[in-house]
Amino acid sequence: MSDKLTKTALTPATHTTPPAKFSHGVRKGNILQVAGQVGFGPAVEGQAPTPVGPGLREQTLQAFANAEAILKEGGASWEDAVMIRVYLTDTGHFAEFNEIYNEYFASLQEAPAARTTVYVGLPAGLLVEVDVLAVLG
Amino acid sequence: MSDKLTKTALTPATHTTPPAKFSHGVRKGNILQVAGQVGFGPAVEGQAPTPVGPGLREQTLQAFANAEAILKEGGASWEDAVMIRVYLTDTGHFAEFNEIYNEYFASLQEAPAARTTVYVGLPAGLLVEVDVLAVLG
Amino acid sequence: MSDKLTKTALTPATHTTPPAKFSHGVRKGNILQVAGQVGFGPAVEGQAPTPVGPGLREQTLQAFANAEAILKEGGASWEDAVMIRVYLTDTGHFAEFNEIYNEYFASLQEAPAARTTVYVGLPAGLLVEVDVLAVLG
Numbered sequence: 001m002s003d004k005l006t007k008t009a010l011t012p013a014t015h016t017t018p019p020a021k022f023s024h025g026v027r028k029g030n031i032l033q034v035a036g037q038v039g040f041g042p043a044v045e046g047q048a049p050t051p052v053g054p055g056l057r058e059q060t061l062q063a064f065a066n067a068e069a070i071l072k073e074g075g076a077s078w079e080d081a082v083m084i085r086v087y088l089t090d091t092g093h094f095a096e097f098n099e100i101y102n103e104y105f106a107s108l109q110e111a112p113a114a115r116t117t118v119y120v121g122l123p124a125g126l127l128v129e130v131d132v133l134a135v136l137g
Numbered sequence: 138m139s140d141k142l143t144k145t146a147l148t149p150a151t152h153t154t155p156p157a158k159f160s161h162g163v164r165k166g167n168i169l170q171v172a173g174q175v176g177f178g179p180a181v182e183g184q185a186p187t188p189v190g191p192g193l194r195e196q197t198l199q200a201f202a203n204a205e206a207i208l209k210e211g212g213a214s215w216e217d218a219v220m221i222r223v224y225l226t227d228t229g230h231f232a233e234f235n236e237i238y239n240e241y242f243a244s245l246q247e248a249p250a251a252r253t254t255v256y257v258g259l260p261a262g263l264l265v266e267v268d269v270l271a272v273l274g
Numbered sequence: 275m276s277d278k279l280t281k282t283a284l285t286p287a288t289h290t291t292p293p294a295k296f297s298h299g300v301r302k303g304n305i306l307q308v309a310g311q312v313g314f315g316p317a318v319e320g321q322a323p324t325p326v327g328p329g330l331r332e333q334t335l336q337a338f339a340n341a342e343a344i345l346k347e348g349g350a351s352w353e354d355a356v357m358i359r360v361y362l363t364d365t366g367h368f369a370e371f372n373e374i375y376n377e378y379f380a381s382l383q384e385a386p387a388a389r390t391t392v393y394v395g396l397p398a399g400l401l402v403e404v405d406v407l408a409v410l411g
Contacts, residue, residue, distance in 0.1 A: 005304075005411045007356070009385035020372035021379045022389035026356045028409040029304070030142075030166070033357040036390030082144070082163045083170040083270075087392050091260050098157035105158045111146035115159035116173030116268045118224050119258030121393030123365050131390045133357075135165040137142045167279075167303070219281070219300045220307040220407075228397050235294035242295045248283035252296035253310030253405045255361050256395030272302040274279045 005029040012069035014042040016049040025070035027136075032074045034132035036087070037066040038122070056093050056127050060100045063130050071134060078105065080134040081113035087120045087129040097128070142166040149206035153180040162207035164273075169211045171269035173224070174203040175259070193230050193264050197237045200267050208271060215242065217271040218250035224257045224266040234265070279303040286343035288316040290323040299344035301410075306348045308406035310361070311340040312396070330367050330401050334374045337404050345408060352379065354408040355387035361394045361403040371402070 010025030010032070018024060018035075025034045039059025040049040052062045071077055088097060094117070105112060113132070122129055147162030147169070155161060155172070162171045176196025177186040189199040208214055225234060231254070242249060250269070259266055284299030284306070292298060292309070299308045313333025314323040326336040345351055362371060368391070379386060387406070396403055 003411070005409065007353075007384045007409075018389075019368075020375045020389070021382065022358065022375075022386045024388065026385055026388045028354075028356050029411065031168075031305075031356060031409050033388045033407065035357075035388035036392070079144075080165075082165050082168060083172075083268075084159065085390070087390075091258060094156075094260065101157045101159075108158065110144045111163055112159045114161065114163045114170045114172035114268070115155075115157070116222070116224075116266065118173070118266065121365060123368065129390065129392065131357075131388070133170065135142065135144075135168050137140070137166065168305075216281075217302075219302055219305060220309075220405075221296065228395060231293075231397065238294045238296075245295065247281045248300055249296045251298065251300045251307045251309035251405070252292075252294070253359070253361075253403065255310070255403065270307065272279065272281075272305050274277070274303065 010070045010073040012073050014069060015066065016040055016043040025074060027074040030136040032076050032134040032136060034067050034070045036129045036131045037063045038126050038129045039063050051125050056096055057100055059127050060097060063128055064104055067130055067132050076134045076136050078108060079110040080136050081132050082135050083133040084113045084115045085131045086115060086117040087122065088117060089119065089122050089127050091119055147207045147210040149210050151179040151206060152203065153177055153186040162211055164211040167273040169213050169271040169273060171204050171207045173266045173268045174200045175263050175266045176200050188262050193233055194237055197234060197265050200265055201241055204267055204269050213271045213273050215245060216247040217273050218269050219272050220270040221250045221252045222268045223252060223254040224259065225254060226256065226259050226264050228256055284344045284347040286347050288343060289340065290314055290317040299348055301348040304410040306350050306408040306410060308341050308344045310403045310405045311337045312400050312403045313337050325399050330370055331374055333401050334371060337402055338378055341404055341406050350408045350410050352382060353384040354410050355406050356409050357407040358387045358389045359405045360389060360391040361396065362391060363393065363396050363401050365393055
């Protein structure tokens, strides 16, 4: 009997097409990896991806929503997340980001994911990017 | 019989409270993820977290000690680490960092973890941050 | 019967010696982690590692080749990759990088890996670094 693991691309209908040959998320066995998500709103045919707002709050909540859609597509939820990588562009955003983070994850039942936050460059207009490693089961 | 995996937050007593709803480390099944660790000394009630020294050496050794405490809390050790992500703030620190790294890991018995080192921004006063992915068993 | 997992360092013969006590790649159980790979050409005894070219294309293709050698050493291939982390130094390189990426991965059969791309500092002369998480089986 084969126990070969299946590798599945996770592609929520709301997501814009990736700008290159990568998946928004991948599940293989009980490992689910969400690609870097930014504050792009739902895909609109014929339009380039656009951030939902100029502000950190709107972009962060949209990035979380985008990540959650991918987790769900793979049969997971935030409860399964073991690591959330946070990329901000400005150290001055840390306190506000944490407020938003705490509100968003207030109702978690399981242990919250670990997190690393670093400050990097992102394409113009983007203030935040997040990716997620989840372990299912 | 259920084989549901348990998700456990890893919270060493010496650690300062995370500034947001995340865990210092998480174990689920045989996967253990250590959150980004910096050179904060042991928590002191009523005081804000403070780096142990202005220098790279002190901060790096403290960050490693903080990471190790989380690994131990989850029943693991550096021998189980498969990836160490290193965030430095200055490319001029690379050689000194590697010296410290080699001393610290000199007595490893198992294959050393893989590593990625990049240069990012960190909050004022912090020179180094590390996180760790371990696979137990 | 013990089911202890074996941890194996992955060290392709073509690779330069790591500048510190880390492995180019590690496999433990069905998890394979490739360390950060840059555009260094094959190791030449007695010579310091040198990027293959001043340009993004040469460095990217070499970094991919270096990563692939490690995947193969661990019994894996790009088909097993679930996450590729991309570190660029210049947001102006994004479009060209994606072209190279798409060409390189054009013949993938399985779901493409997830990806996160951020812009960081790298040592002088290096334009790109990539690391890879793969799940085998």
